[in-house]
Amino acid sequence: MNTMIHVEGLKVTYGRGAHRVPAVQDVTFDVGEGECVGFIGANGAGKSTTMKALMGFLYADAGVATVCGHPAGAPEGRRSVGYLPEVAVYYPFMKARELLELYGTLGGMSRRDLRARIPEVLEEVGLPGRGNELLRTFSKGMQQRLGIAQALVARPRLLVLDEVSSGLDPLGRHDLRILLHRLKSNGCTLFFSSHELSEVESLCNRILMIDRGRIIREIAQRDLQAIGHERSLESFFISVVRGEAPRHG
Amino acid sequence: MDRLRAIAVIAKGVLLEAIRRKDVYAIVLICCGLIGLTMTVDFFDIEGLTKFYREIALKLMDTFTAVAVILLASRQLPREFEQRTIYPLLARPIGRLTFLLGKIAGVCAAAGFCLGLFMAIFIAGITALGGGVGWPLFLQHVFLQMLQMLLLATACFVLSLLCSRDAALALAFLFYFTASLFSGLTVILYDFAGPAGRAGLWLLTYAVPQLDLLDLSEKAVHIEIWPPLGWGTMAALAAYALAYSLALLAIAHALFRRRPL
Secondary structure (H helix, E strand, O other): OOEEEEEEEEEEEEOOHHHOEEEEEEEEEEEEOOOEEEEEOOOOOOHHHHHHHHHOOOOOOEEEEEEOOEEOOOHHHHOOEEEEOOOOOOOOOOEHHHHHHHHHHHOOOOHHHHHHHHHHHHHHOOOOOOOOOEHHHOOHHHHHHHHHHHHHOOOOOEEEEOOOOOOOOHHHHHHHHHHHHHHHHOOOEEEEEOOOHHHHHHHOOEEEEEEOOEEEEEEEHHHHHHHHHHOOHHHHHHHHHOOOOOOOO | OOHHHHHHHHHHHHHHHHHHOOHHHHHHHHHHHHHHHHHOOOOOOHHHHHHHHHHHHHHHHHHHHHHHHHHHHHHHHHHHHHOOOHHHHHOOOOOHHHHHHHHHHHHHHHHHHHHHHHHHHHHHHHHHOOOOOOHHHHHHHHHHHHHHHHHHHHHHHHHHHHOOHHHHHHHHHHHHHOHHHHHHHHHHHHHHOOHHHHHHHHHHHHHOOOHHHHOOHHHHHOOOOOOOOOHHHHHHHHHHHHHHHHHHHHHHHHHHOOOOO
16 A cells, blocks of 8 residues: 655744744554545644645644655645645635636636536535535535535545535535545545544544644544544543543554 | 646636625725826916826826735735635645735736726726827836835835734735936935945845835826837836845745745
8 A cells, every 4th residue: 555645753843933832743544555544633723734744734843744745835745635724715706606716717727628527526616516616605514515525626646635524514514425435435645633533433434533733632533433422533632642441442 | 737727716706706705996996086086187288287187197097006916915915814614725726826826917907807897997097088008108007006006015025924904904015106306316315425334235235125115106107208218227117126036925925935824
């Protein structure tokens, strides 16, 4: 299995001089091709920071991060990646179709490919026929669906999704789960964070728990099933974070 | 992917913003109103009126284009950071320099769009008054205005990377509106300054681009006196504007390339 994401001893700090605050410390993990890995943690635990470092938006103070075999942030590595940021407000003056054209073209797609792909991807995220509507008329949930569409438009091999179900209603979350299942079964590698732990539990081969900038637990699928028989992932997560369950195991 | 294609598609987004957000139309409407008022002035003979019209219309055309450019350029990067739209853009296989070039190209395209509209209005007005456009000088003026807008746009990008959006806007307006005052003052003060003052003024003259050099509006008003500029002068002025724009672009890139997002 090829390694799509490799992170070793990653350290990212915010601020300067005496005001430096470590956001992520000594984070090490791998994500293999075709895997679906959930990244969970409380707000401020370091999930978004890790993902931003993978995409090259933040620079590591120490450690190594590679994406698709290239150093994090290298344009070559981003060729096969789709990224969903945590809560973005897309250009209100653009139409959905124009936004996907912009991202698709930057992703290296030809105009001809995009003509066929845009209606397809809008259908996949539950926005069929909305391509010619201005984004200022889109609700928060529709913006999030469009965010997922922009991540998918160039048919990436690896998806990095930050707070993927944020802003979605129950129907939206249900549709998203089906979409992610389909992507996973098509061989797409998924690395995503979410506060919807039932969604993470149902989808992932592996889960990484992060707390105060450090990976505190890595759970494989067989262990996940064992947890599922005893209690929910949510209660397990809470007990690990509170120190009631072992942090490394 | 082809860098030029990436620059073009990012620029198209900026142009769409300029056209769809309607600030440009508001600026054009106000400018048209003021130009229209100029045409109603009746205390000149016909020759005086066309000259007065040419002077006011060209000044308005240049000023309002600069206002549109400053408003558009100063908010590009801060808005991308605030609304987090920069993440999906830079998650594509493009570098940060390509992104900056696309944004600057878009602002220049919007400036071209504004100038095009204003030119049409100016030409319609001068034709209605029965005056001549003085094409060679007028086109030279428009060309240098475009270069001035490129310089202004890159300066706005540098300012918006150094300070907040509001501060960048204020500084960019100050820079534009005090440019001619600054050039005039430098010349006057130089004669009265001591050696250290002279060195400071000399440094300022070369450190701050002289927007006045790229303004031919005075000459374009008095077309009967001023011949068009020679090719050598035009090339030197274009090189001057491009050199400063490139220097400002390099500063913007240096500030942006390792900036944590």
